[in-house]
Amino acid sequence: MPASREDLFAFLSASGISVSTRDHPAVFTVAESTAIHEEIAGGHTKNLFLKDKKGSIFLVVALHDAEIDLKTIHQKIGAQGRVSFGKPDLLMEVLGVEPGSVTPFALFNDREEQRVTAVFDAAMMEVDPLNFHPLENTATTTVTRDGLIAFARACGHEPLIVAVSGN
Template structure:
């Protein structure tokens, strides 16, 4: 188990957050994950790490795995222009993660709270959420109430919006 994954479990324990863990082979797409986690209760998520054109604002977007993010519409909602996916170097610098392991729990590694979290409001309609623990070889299931507790703990700026 990696240090990055261990940090997730340490923080969840510190916050008294219960979760179920399912280990599986490495997955790189939502479709691949579905094969191993499709029967888990709750909403399945995908996580996107974006930056603005200047590279001075970074966003972690968490949405249902079935949704597609229209970047142009998203830019209008948050008042940015020319957004794109952040490089793997930026992903490592800001969230301490590698491609395939992008997760809301990457906020644990954002010690300067430089990344703004955007969570799709539709996720809040569910009782449970599924997310990687900063590695793509496991999926955690936890309550949305506990997810909100984690988000507040992170100290990152966040917003719930329609995506």
């Protein structure tokens, strides 16, 4: 059973990772979240749930306006051949979230099986703080970039920090 927002917050607190969260109406796309960007300071993001030809799964996290070339990203992230978007049922199975709620905080639901490779765009990691959904798209949680890395590691994931956006 996927973790709840409360489970996530308890884990963050127990891990000594400070966050702040703001509730808002549900947003399903980066375009829908534009108004929230003005209300919440920090880098706003997008998350791509991808899989390669061999079934390896990647969660690519970048700034909301980053341009990512899906035809060449496999070369940057170590995928076997071109990648495609993972299907909603695989997303729920592996990360425990619905489309529109994809977030690096969903690595919390992949602590045991370790099926996902977390990829954080290098340009995003230059911004502090960063904003993500807390497993649901009705809120935004702000965390420092160091807190994000500490969270991923506490979930057993060593994130790849790679320049996936731009040229």
